[in-house]
Amino acid sequence: MPKEKLILHPKRPKGEDGYKTFSIRIKDETVEKLEDICRKTGYSRNELISVFIDYAIENSEIAHA
Numbered sequence: 001m002p003k004e005k006l007i008l009h010p011k012r013p014k015g016e017d018g019y020k021t022f023s024i025r026i027k028d029e030t031v032e033k034l035e036d037i038c039r040k041t042g043y044s045r046n047e048l049i050s051v052f053i054d055y056a057i058e059n060s061e062i063a064h065a
Contacts, residue, residue, distance in 0.1 A: 014021070038045055
């Protein structure tokens with residue numbers, strides 16, 4: 001019986017998958033709160049931060065002086 005071939009496609013270079021990677025500084029207490037929510041929901045820290053940022057962007061308003 002012939003074996004099925006494993007077909008590999010070239011990986012996209014970093015940055016071409018629609019995501020960007022960067023670092024941020026946040027307070028220890030904020031990290032603790034995030035980790036608690038992660039434990040309770042099963043989301044990864046990265047997923048949760050992304051959800052929170054998307055929500056904040058969609059629900060924010062710029063106040064004009």
